[in-house]
Amino acid sequence: MSTNGAARGNYILEVEDLYVGYYRDLNILQGVHMYAEKGKITTILGANGVGKSTLLKAIFGFLRPNAGDIRLNGKSILDTPTHKRITLGLAYIPQHMSIFRWMSVEENILLGGWTFRHDKERLRRKLEENFERFPILREKRKQPVGELSGGQQRMVELARTLMTDPEVILVDEPTAGLAKLLKREVYQMLRDLRDNEGKTIVLVDQEIRHALRIADYVYILDLGRNKTEGPVEEIVADLKKAFWI
Amino acid sequence: MKFRRIYILWALTALFLVGLIFYPRLVNLQPYWVLVGMTALFYAILASSWSLLAGYTGQFSFAHMAFMGLGTYAAGILIRDMGFAPWQATIGGVLITGVVGLIIGYLCLRLRAVYLALFTIAFAEIFRLVVKAEVKFTGGPNGLELPTYTFPGWLQNLLRTIVPFWDANVYIPAYYTMAFLFVAALLFMFLLVRSRFGIFFRAVREDEEAAAALGVHVVNTRVLAFVVSSMIAGFAGIVFHHFIGLIVPDQMQIGRMSLIIAMAVIGGSQNLIGAALGAIFIHFSLEWLQQIPLPTAVLQHLLFLNDWGFSVDLHAGVLRTNAWRMVGFGLLLMLTLRFWQNGLISPIIDWLARREAVESVAQRFQAERDMDAVDDVQAIGSQAEAGNPQEPTS
Amino acid sequence: MWPLPDVLLHAMHFHMWLDALFKFQITGTYIVRLILEGLLIGVIYALMALGLTLIFSVLNIVSFAHGEFYMIGGYVVYAILHHYKGFPGLLAIVVAALVTFVIGAVFERLFLQPMAKGQVERPSEYAILITFGLSFFLQFVMLGIMGPFPKKAPRFWSFPKIDLGFIRTTKTTLFLGNIPLSGGRIFAAIIALLALAAVLWFMYRTWTGWALQAVSQDRNAAAVVGINPLNMNTLAFGMGAMLAGLAGAVLVTVFSWVPWVGVPASAKSFVIIVLGGMGSIPGSLVGGLILGVVESLGTGLFPDPARAQAYRDVFGLVIFALVLWLKPTGLFGRKL
Ligand SMILES: Nc1ncnc2c1ncn2[C@@H]1O[C@H](COP(=O)(O)OP(=O)(O)OP(=O)(O)O)[C@@H](O)[C@H]1O
Ligand SMILES: [Mg+2]
Numbered sequence: 001m002s003t004n005g006a007a008r009g010n011y012i013l014e015v016e017d018l019y020v021g022y023y024r025d026l027n028i029l030q031g032v033h034m035y036a037e038k039g040k041i042t043t044i045l046g047a048n049g050v051g052k053s054t055l056l057k058a059i060f061g062f063l064r065p066n067a068g069d070i071r072l073n074g075k076s077i078l079d080t081p082t083h084k085r086i087t088l089g090l091a092y093i094p095q096h097m098s099i100f101r102w103m104s105v106e107e108n109i110l111l112g113g114w115t116f117r118h119d120k121e122r123l124r125r126k127l128e129e130n131f132e133r134f135p136i137l138r139e140k141r142k143q144p145v146g147e148l149s150g151g152q153q154r155m156v157e158l159a160r161t162l163m164t165d166p167e168v169i170l171v172d173e174p175t176a177g178l179a180k181l182l183k184r185e186v187y188q189m190l191r192d193l194r195d196n197e198g199k200t201i202v203l204v205d206q207e208i209r210h211a212l213r214i215a216d217y218v219y220i221l222d223l224g225r226n227k228t229e230g231p232v233e234e235i236v237a238d239l240k241k242a243f244w245i
Numbered sequence: 246m247k248f249r250r251i252y253i254l255w256a257l258t259a260l261f262l263v264g265l266i267f268y269p270r271l272v273n274l275q276p277y278w279v280l281v282g283m284t285a286l287f288y289a290i291l292a293s294s295w296s297l298l299a300g301y302t303g304q305f306s307f308a309h310m311a312f313m314g315l316g317t318y319a320a321g322i323l324i325r326d327m328g329f330a331p332w333q334a335t336i337g338g339v340l341i342t343g344v345v346g347l348i349i350g351y352l353c354l355r356l357r358a359v360y361l362a363l364f365t366i367a368f369a370e371i372f373r374l375v376v377k378a379e380v381k382f383t384g385g386p387n388g389l390e391l392p393t394y395t396f397p398g399w400l401q402n403l404l405r406t407i408v409p410f411w412d413a414n415v416y417i418p419a420y421y422t423m424a425f426l427f428v429a430a431l432l433f434m435f436l437l438v439r440s441r442f443g444i445f446f447r448a449v450r451e452d453e454e455a456a457a458a459l460g461v462h463v464v465n466t467r468v469l470a471f472v473v474s475s476m477i478a479g480f481a482g483i484v485f486h487h488f489i490g491l492i493v494p495d496q497m498q499i500g501r502m503s504l505i506i507a508m509a510v511i512g513g514s515q516n517l518i519g520a521a522l523g524a525i526f527i528h529f530s531l532e533w534l535q536q537i538p539l540p541t542a543v544l545q546h547l548l549f550l551n552d553w554g555f556s557v558d559l560h561a562g563v564l565r566t567n568a569w570r571m572v573g574f575g576l577l578l579m580l581t582l583r584f585w586q587n588g589l590i591s592p593i594i595d596w597l598a599r600r601e602a603v604e605s606v607a608q609r610f611q612a613e614r615d616m617d618a619v620d621d622v623q624a625i626g627s628q629a630e631a632g633n634p635q636e637p638t639s
Numbered sequence: 640m641w642p643l644p645d646v647l648l649h650a651m652h653f654h655m656w657l658d659a660l661f662k663f664q665i666t667g668t669y670i671v672r673l674i675l676e677g678l679l680i681g682v683i684y685a686l687m688a689l690g691l692t693l694i695f696s697v698l699n700i701v702s703f704a705h706g707e708f709y710m711i712g713g714y715v716v717y718a719i720l721h722h723y724k725g726f727p728g729l730l731a732i733v734v735a736a737l738v739t740f741v742i743g744a745v746f747e748r749l750f751l752q753p754m755a756k757g758q759v760e761r762p763s764e765y766a767i768l769i770t771f772g773l774s775f776f777l778q779f780v781m782l783g784i785m786g787p788f789p790k791k792a793p794r795f796w797s798f799p800k801i802d803l804g805f806i807r808t809t810k811t812t813l814f815l816g817n818i819p820l821s822g823g824r825i826f827a828a829i830i831a832l833l834a835l836a837a838v839l840w841f842m843y844r845t846w847t848g849w850a851l852q853a854v855s856q857d858r859n860a861a862a863v864v865g866i867n868p869l870n871m872n873t874l875a876f877g878m879g880a881m882l883a884g885l886a887g888a889v890l891v892t893v894f895s896w897v898p899w900v901g902v903p904a905s906a907k908s909f910v911i912i913v914l915g916g917m918g919s920i921p922g923s924l925v926g927g928l929i930l931g932v933v934e935s936l937g938t939g940l941f942p943d944p945a946r947a948q949a950y951r952d953v954f955g956l957v958i959f960a961l962v963l964w965l966k967p968t969g970l971f972g973r974k975l
Contacts, residue, residue, distance in 0.1 A: 299764075305767050305771075307771070353963060357763075359700075359763070360967070362701075362703070363909040363913065363959075364959060364963065366703065366906060367906035367910060370903055370952070371906065374952060375949055378948075379946065498899070499899065500775070500779075500899065503772075506771065506775075510768065568780075568783040571775075571779040571782075572776060572780050575776030575780075576776060579769060579772040579773065582750075582768050582769050583769065586759070586761075
């Protein structure tokens with residue numbers, strides 16, 4: 001099994017030797033690397049609390065790395081402020097529901113287009129696209145998002161994220177707390193985004209089964225460090241060997 | 246013998262105490278300067294009792310001056326209307342302050358810190374307005390007169406023999422009483438923060454939930470700090486105004502309160518002594534600045550204020566010059582908060598008090614405690630892995 | 640027997656109030672008049688409290704310098720009208736709004752932004768003290784500039800002559816039937832209503848308003864969609880200061896102005912935001928009206944007119960204490 005992803009080809013997002021934490025001298029991640037290939041789903045797995053979410057927060061700029069580099073399309077984005085990273089084609093769906101719960105569904109989705117808010121035509125088009133993708137949201141467009149169910153709130157979040165046509169989407173446990181049927185739908189959605197629209201997706205998940213089914217390349221973290229990595233077939237084979245499945 | 250920084254601290258403390266005792270002599274017993282010294286000590290008590298609440302529990306009372314006035318008015322009314330002797334009224338006034346503090350404390354301290362600040366600022370201002378309006382009851386804007394204390398004969402004689410210039414002017418007994426109260430109040434607060442309660446204060450400030458989990462009653466702890474701090478303010482106010490002979494409602498203005506806070510913060514509100522020294526320093530520098538003519542006219546000219554025709558009210562000149570001095574202190578307060586959150590004086594005290602030799606021991610102790618904590622966490626972790634029977638299994 | 644304090648006497652002789660009612664000293668018309676006056680001033684209270692609410696919901700702090708922006712707003716109008724005779728009053732009010740906005744925004748950049756960036760220890764304590772420090776600073780700056788004597792801006796408008804029978808006007812007064820209402824207050828309330836409408840429109844109908852709401856509901860999510868939360872902080876603080884400044888600007892022709900006029904005004908806004916529920920926009924509007932009416936009724940029905948004005952603020956304090964005691968989340972409080 002290859003241990004260094006750098007040997008592979010066309011990376012759109014590269015994380016190298018990352019040290020990052022919540023307090024000044026306590027690094028949660030200690031030298032983590034991660035490379036995401038264009039148009040593929042890269043999945044990050046690991047036990048609770050190993051720092052998967054921390055990695056995504058660092059990529060999106062909510063945490064400032066103490067060392068290491070994060071590159072998008074070959075250019076370091078460390079100096080780009082968080083709120084500007086969306087303009088680079090990066091999008092992020094955090095682990096905890098991040099919606100504007102007292103605002104209506106429509107306003108929530110429109111806010112996804114904040115960066116091109118003066119382009120009325122594009123806003124209208126993207127909104128329409130999203131309503132076609134999630135018809136239920138069209139029905140509830142005037143309702144405050146806080147009143148929707150968990151699954152529908154996730155849809156709002158996803159719809160909001162898709163407003164900007166991001167190249168790379170960071171997704172953190174998108175199906176936590178959702179019903180089984182909805183879970184399958186969400187994973188199908190991610191798969192469609194890759195297959196039909198060529199998006200690059202970095203997926204952090206606890207749902208190992210589902211996540212592996214749609215993944216292309218897998219990283220496994222262990223307490224702030226890389227443990228193993230490899231193309232999904234290798235990882236699945238290894239897991240089967242390990243657990244005699 | 247090896248030189249240690251703490252010796253400097255001891256020497257400075259001794260010097261300060263000597264200065265405190267001989268201050269009236271140092272200013273040649275001039276009544277004005279003795280009064281200034283006494284007032285400085287009064288403010289020092291107020292600032293350090295305010296920082297007992299602010300610096301140790303993280304709660305902010307803007308009614309400290311109001312409590313000072315409340316105690317004083319209560320004492321004055323007890324004397325005037327109910328025939329109390331001054332010393333009885335002093336105790337009564339302090340107790341009344343405590344009761345009001347208790348009520349306000351229980352009302353606000355169950356909630357986030359900002360509620361106490363919000364309520365006390367409203368309470369302070371409205372209390373002052375009511376006192377001002379209740380002319381028959383409080384004397385209104387003209388104030389309420391208080392009789393001075395009379396010492397019992399034997400004490401008077403004793404003090405006369407110790408302090409030869411005891412009768413030189415009326416402010417000398419006042420000064421020494423205030424100095425005594427200052428030392429006593431600081432000692433009391435110092436012992437309080439060193440006691441179990443002091444640890445509770447800090448624990449509640451640092452992490453409310455953790456403190457509650459350890460069995461500290463969060464609300465009661467805060468209320469205790471608030472009541473003690475308010476009662477000290479009331480006590481200082483009563484004693485001070487008995488010697489002054491009069492209290493006016495404007496003594497409780499929010500501007501005065503701001504000045505007390507500026508004193509505590511600039512001195513360092515995390516440290517009782519720092520706050521007290523800050524008060525003494527600021528009060529004396531205000532007095533000293535009073536002696537220096539501020540080029541107000543030039544300032545007004547530079548700010549184009551004369552062009553606007555505002556400098557016509559000549560009588561306001563003095564007040565206005567003082568205002569610009571206060572502006573300086575306001576600015577200093579904001580800059581201190583922004584750039585030196587521990588104040589300007591208390592870091593020096595802390596530096597002097599830090600003992601080099603003991604430091605490493607303390608560090609080792611800390612390190613060991615950290616190791617213990619890690620062990621604890623691991624123990625808890627393994628328990629959790631073994632399965633918690635109370636947890637519902639799905 | 641010990642003579643009872645007057646305060647207690649008032650409480651005991653509550654029946655005096657009832658007597659007064661029955662002797663028809665207090666008539667229905669009088670009560671209606673008090674309620675109307677309360678609503679007029681309540682609109683302005685609401686405007687001020689809305690500013691504080693805006694600041695609280697976006698920055699999650701309470702500004703203890705709110706009253707000082709009110710004070711400065713009033714002084715700006717006074718200074719302009721005093722210096723340039725014949726300057727249009729409405730324009731002076733706009734200038735006051737701009738000045739307070741700029742002071743607020745600059746203060747936010749210099750002293751509050753480090754807090755939002757995590758450069759300050761114990762941010763919640765810092766926020767209380769630094770805004771209080773600002774109020775100290777501004778009070779004495781204005782005392783230095785304007786001096787301690789009360790100022791009052793000249794009236795710069797007059798009613799058109801109307802006589803519709805029930806509604807009549809003189810130059811300075813509006814009569815509803817036989818209820819006279821001070822024109823100054825009506826004028827102030829109208830401007831305040833316009834300002835309220837403008838702010839609400841801005842908050843709910845413009846992109847920037849949505850962005851403010853977004854930041855107040857979820858800072859991180861706002862950054863995810865590309866909103867700069869730091870800019871929204873500055874905008875919210877500036878706007879909050881501006882609303883207080885507007886309230887002062889419209890009232891300077893009604894009340895006389897001293898550098899510490901903002902202190903009771905602050906206290907009133909605090910009562911309102913706690914009554915309405917911290918961070919609730921409808922709460923601050925309703926709370927403002929309630930406080931205005933309660934104060935007006937309490938003052939108007941106070942047995943001793945000589946002291947009634949001084950007790951005006953006491954009613955607010957009583958409301959404050961009751962809310963803290965019975966329902967600390969306020970009327971429209973949402974769990975934060
Ligand atoms: N806001 C925070 N402040 C301080 N420490 C944090 C914070 N968030 C997470 N941590 C710590 O960082 C470590 C990694 O957390 P992280 O959220 O990245 O884990 P995770 O791999 O996403 O776990 P999970 O599967 O539970 O989401 C944990 O030990 C956690 O205690
Ligand atoms: Mg996580």
